[in-house]
Amino acid sequence: MVSKAVAKYVHALHLKKYRLRHGAFLVEGGKSVRELLSSALLTERLFLTAEFAAKIQPELPSSVPVEVVSEEELTRLGTLTTNNTALAIARLPEEKVLAPAPNQLLLALDQVRDPGNVGTLIRLADWYGLGGVICSDTCADPWAPKTVSATMGSFTRVPVWQRELPTWLSSLPASLPVYGADLHGDNVHRLTLQPTGVLVMGSESHGLTPEVEACLTQRLHIPGRGQAESLNVAVSAAILLDNFYRNVQ
Amino acid sequence: MVSKAVAKYVHALHLKKYRLRHGAFLVEGGKSVRELLSSALLTERLFLTAEFAAKIQPELPSSVPVEVVSEEELTRLGTLTTNNTALAIARLPEEKVLAPAPNQLLLALDQVRDPGNVGTLIRLADWYGLGGVICSDTCADPWAPKTVSATMGSFTRVPVWQRELPTWLSSLPASLPVYGADLHGDNVHRLTLQPTGVLVMGSESHGLTPEVEACLTQRLHIPGRGQAESLNVAVSAAILLDNFYRNVQ
Structure with a gap:
């Protein structure tokens, strides 16, 4: 008992x-x-x-x-x-120093409210060996039981930070690329992306907040051929990350 | 009332x-x-x-x-x-004739038991404009409320069939490619895949059933660089589909 x-x-x-x-x-x-x-x-x-x-x-x-x-x-x-x-x-693990290293990609999440999605995104960051995941204060808590469970063990390996996202993005060196998904962005199949900088993923229902969008240096678009209006946030992040890492052998 | x-x-x-x-x-x-x-x-x-x-x-x-x-x-x-x-x-919609057309890719799901995953996969099939989704009898029902909800409207557009998967796969013309995800498969970043044939995705916990695996003509591997053991099934399918469709403009 x-x-x-x-x-x-x-x-x-x-x-x-x-x-x-x-x-x-x-x-x-x-x-x-x-x-x-x-x-x-x-x-x-x-x-x-x-x-x-x-x-x-x-x-x-x-x-x-x-x-x-x-x-x-x-x-x-x-x-x-x-x-x-x-x-x-x-x-709770102690926070490591949050500084984007050269030749390293970080994943930032802007109001991703579903803990299953946040967990799947942390697992994905682990698969591609990203430097870590930065969650906005408005994301599902990365340490909530549902999030931890959805990481399938990756919660033990991926550094996670919680930050006020626009403030943090504005503090980055101007030379650091900040990517975001956008239906009117550049076709990722025609780019040769290098995994350096920050990839920001927004909430499915509301996209990126305007303050975060203002920090992007490049908008990326995943070309589709059917009629679905959008993709699940973890699915979009997976496709984008694969497009970054396919150029690194 | x-x-x-x-x-x-x-x-x-x-x-x-x-x-x-x-x-x-x-x-x-x-x-x-x-x-x-x-x-x-x-x-x-x-x-x-x-x-x-x-x-x-x-x-x-x-x-x-x-x-x-x-x-x-x-x-x-x-x-x-x-x-x-x-x-x-x-x-329930009437089933269309299930015959793989030339230059068309179909998605087959082998014991994907989570309705959220099946729904997300149907949405993904809609995004890439696939010919349809074939679910094994052991998948979550594509018409369950949770599945329908996770398709985000794609249930109205994507043809879905439920079949005994090994039987159906064995009935296909021998020339039709049947792809499956496998940790020991060919690196998708080094292939130029064409969206023709069938892509089979297995359950996360158990992979493909041996009978289904025996029907594959090519095994595909998504190269990762980190320590996660595996990816969520919808996330893997998304990355593979993007690798098929990046060669079609």
Whole structure:
């Protein structure tokens, strides 16, 4: 049985306000918890079903308190519909210095409100080995349980920052390219893009905010041939990133 | 007030079994319902809030029965957490003949179980103007409310078939290329792909089923540079499709 005080702490971490206050976040599900345990991030506490605890016994660090709980109790602690494996409390990583390095591309997200999309975008940044992901204050919290889950483990590897985006973009050296997706932009199939600078992706429903749009140095367009009005934000980012990295072998 | 019989009919259409039995499906939310009304699909019945009914008055076809309902009633009828606009019952479209045309690419989905992913893939097929999408029997139902919603209106335009996939793939002319994503496949950045044949995408967790894999004529690999093990299925499909269509101007 988890004590009332501990259950209260876990429930508080469902909310951004308390994640920031406590400097901690939740990792749910066996696969994500194993990624956490094999990463450099600090684990504060583990809740495991007996079955899952037996399965990952060799991976359990001796320094982390483990509570063995029932599937019902685990489900009540977390945000998943059902959880028969694991839930961890992890420490929020310390922010690395945010400075775009030469020959490095960063991904910036402008009011991407769906945590599934933010998570998929962090996973994509991990696939292409980007320098990191900068989220506007209006994005879904990168440390929300749904976001963490959608990263499929990439939350342990990709540096993530939260910033007031127009202010940060304005602070960049004028020579640094800032790209954004735009239906009236340049056809990416006709460009030879190099992965340096910042690629900004906007919300699906509202596009880029005007202040962010004003910071772009080049607008990029993905040519389509059908009738769909737009693409999902993670899908667009994937196509654009592939167009950047196809020129680097 | 919606009658009990009508409410029962709408609730039955939450389930695939009854969608097939009645040849009908649900379209939820103002944006999707407007796409439905401006499409060639048949609308059987509309449920609208008074506010939304006033807004789309000029678009309402005189032949379709409309019931004006409260937001609470609309929410109770459908599957969304809240719905303050519209819900429609639409007729399932008649299947077009499924034959790959020359110089046409079809997208086949092998056990893609998440309705959001299936919907995003249908939207992507619409963007690139593919000939249609073939779903294995083990995919999420393309006419489930969540799938329809994720297509963002593309359900009105993209032909969709449900087939036993290995049987269908085996029936294709031997000369037709059948592509699939594979970590050990050919680097797509070094190929000049032409959009003809079939591109098969597998489930994220299990990849392609062996019977489907045996039908591939070429395996394609998206080169990554980071540490993520894999990409979301819609994200992978997007990158591959862009690699097919970048050679067609």
